[in-house]
Amino acid sequence: MTQHSRDTPQFYLTAPSPCPYLPGQEERKVFTHLVGDKAAELNDLLTHGGFRRSQSIAYRPACENCRACTSVRVLTAEFTPTRSQRRVIDLNRDLVGEAKASAPTSEQYSAFRAYIDSRHRDGGMADMTVLDYAMMVEDSHVNTQLIEYRVRGMDTSVTGRGEGELIAAALTDRLSDGLSMVYSFYEPEHAARSLGTFMILDHIERAKAMGLPYVYLGYWVAGSRKMDYKRRFQPQERLHPDRWTRIDE
Structure with a gap:
């Protein structure tokens, strides 16, 4: 069995759901948890890579057929x-x-x-x-x-x-x-x-x-x-x- 460090973030993918911005599109998100002593450092790194924070979750769009969401x-x-x-x-x-x-x-x-x-x-x-x-x-x-x-x-x-x-x-x-x-x-x-x-x-x-x-x-x-x-x-x-x-x- 593979062992993961508690400081190593694990990423997950949501199921498809209707896009709230573009009619007829579906959205999926990749996300991870922001917890522990490294949370602030990880939030910095992920924000630079296009993630957003919601509570203790960092997420980013991972839609299969659309790339309209652009970090600004x-x-x-x-x-x-x-x-x-x-x-x-x-x-x-x-x-x-x-x-x-x-x-x-x-x-x-x-x-x-x-x-x-x-x-x-x-x-x-x-x-x-x-x-x-x-x-x-x-x-x-x-x-x-x-x-x-x-x-x-x-x-x-x-x-x-x-x-x-x-x-x-x-x-x-x-x-x-x-x-x-x-x-x-x-x-x-x-x-x-x-x-x-x-x-x-x-x-x-x-x-x-x-x-x-x-x-x-x-x-x-x-x-x-x-x-x-x-x-x-x-x-x-x-x-x-x-x-x-x-x-x-």
Whole structure:
């Protein structure tokens, strides 16, 4: 019988299921567990190879007849917001983002539930309970934070905190070379603020301030309208079979 070290990751392949991005396609994923003392190091390595994290699982598409999913990372040092992105920044100058330990709260779940019900009621997260949400936030063996965005408060100049209601939040991993946005959500009543775009712009500025060259945005899916927004953050690199390739569109 072959013996495997507990530090050696074992990879598994899911059964085919309907693709959530491209009608008529099926998806399969290869995945492994991120546990133990080497979890953060392994998460770094796998993210560089196009994997994403969900709780203590790292996964990557392994579809038999499609290669549309492409990993994307923004080059933070060279990024300059477009005119429309500057408008989004101006629209949200009353918000303060504060990085916190990845601990779930009822306020977060309320915003998460409202977001899912409004934007993704037919998606894979539609049935997530408060316990499922807590697992999504807490079940991590890597360096993870939850950044909360609140309305700017009177004490901001002293403490840097917002005091108002929770407007949005982003679950984010700190990698050796960047920030990886695992999942973000917002109160749908504030959709006019373009909060999804704002949180990406804020993460780019955070990565710059930390001296990190990349913000990882997950997968851009050619032909999927819901993923097309990721093309707007330029310059960026996309992972092709043999290397990351710079894209300037």
